[in-house]
Amino acid sequence: MIIDCHCHAGTGDGLTGPWDTRAPLAAYLRQASAAGIDRTVLFAAFHSDYRVANRMVGDIVRRNPRRFYGFAFVHADRDRGRILPMVRETVREFGFRGIKLHRFDARITREVCEAARSLKLPVLYDVMGEVSVVELLATEYPDVSFIIPHLGSFSDDWRAQQALIDPLARHANIFTDTSGVRRFSLLEEACRRAGPHKVLFGSDGPWLHPGLELAKIKLLRLAPAALRLVLGGNWLRLTQGAGRVTTVAAFAVAATFSEREAGAAPRPPRADPWEPVAAEAPPAL
Numbered sequence: 015m016i017i018d019c020h021c022h023a024g025t026g027d028g029l030t031g032p033w034d035t036r037a038p039l040a041a042y043l044r045q046a047s048a049a050g051i052d053r054t055v056l057f058a059a060f061h062s063d064y065r066v067a068n069r070m071v072g073d074i075v076r077r078n079p080r081r082f083y084g085f086a087f088v089h090a091d092r093d094r095g096r097i098l099p100m101v102r103e104t105v106r107e108f109g110f111r112g113i114k115l116h117r118f119d120a121r122i123t124r125e126v127c128e129a130a131r132s133l134k135l136p137v138l139y140d141v142m143g144e145v146s147v148v149e150l151l152a153t154e155y156p157d158v159s160f161i162i163p164h165l166g167s168f169s170d171d172w173r174a175q176q177a178l179i180d181p182l183a184r185h186a187n188i189f190t191d192t193s194g195v196r197r198f199s200l201l202e203e204a205c206r207r208a209g210p211h212k213v214l215f216g217s218d219g220p221w222l223h224p225g226l227e228l229a230k231i232k233l234l235r236l237a238p239a240a241l242r243l244v245l246g247g248n249w250l251r252l253t254q255g256a257g258r259v260t261t262v263a264a265f266a267v268a269a270t271f272s273e274r275e276a277g278a279a280p281r282p283p284r285a286d287p288w289e290p291v292a293a294e295a296p297p298a299l
């Protein structure tokens with residue numbers, strides 16, 4: 015069975031680009047079935063209210079549970095104080111199996127990681143090239159699986175992609191997906207050094223063609239058992255037991271990150287205290 019672990023669905027409420035406007039599935043489904051993809055993991059497009067966006071995805075998953083799985087999209091800052099109940103609701107209502115978040119919205123927080131831990135869900139976090147955080151995630155939350163999509167950079171930053179391969183190989187709980195990765199030699203290196211048990215096939219549909227993305231996996235020329243892992247075995251392993259809440263753990267997270275905090279004004283981004291101050295911009299000529 016081939017599982018595409020990374021696809022967007024629903025409508026966004028922005029108008030910046032496809033990523034926050036619309037993720038229509040009709041063409042994707044034709045392309046995916048022609049390519050032999052059996053199941054697809056869906057999450058929202060960028061949105062100003064992920065509870066609304068998750069519901070849209072949930073409705074699609076609920077209508078066709080044999081074809082789709084879902085991940086809950088959260089905004090680590092805007093949804094702070096309510097991450098656990100928000101994600102738990104999607105697990106109960108729609109059977110969602112993971113958490114998705116993007117650094118473009120906000121950097122990952124302990125609250126997200128601890129919600130994932132208590133609900134036994136993997137986290138798919140787009141680091142947008144900021145690979146250094148992976149070391150912290152791996153060591154602070156060794157019992158949570160983190161999928162770092164695009165080998166660390168959708169924008170094709172080879173330095174970030176190269177840098178991800180080392181923690182991918184060293185840490186048992188760090189994974190990547192292949193969506194949008196153009197530098198084929200880096201995909202080969204990830205499979206060789208980290209192993210096929212750390213790499214998941216994903217397309218970033220509907221914006222990227224799932225058949226084209228799947229062709230890359232076939233070109234890796236993996237042994238049959240390794241290929242099965244990349245094409246779905248890894249994802250099934252990572253989401254085994256998803257949503258089986260341990261009440262004590264869930265209670266602890268809820269107590270730590272009170273819902274009272276929810277809806278408060280956004281915090282200023284936490285900067286690195288040792289970062290050199292940016293040089294003053296030269297005067298315009």
Ligand SMILES: [Zn+2]
Binds near residue numbers: 020022218
């Ligand atoms: Zn994506």
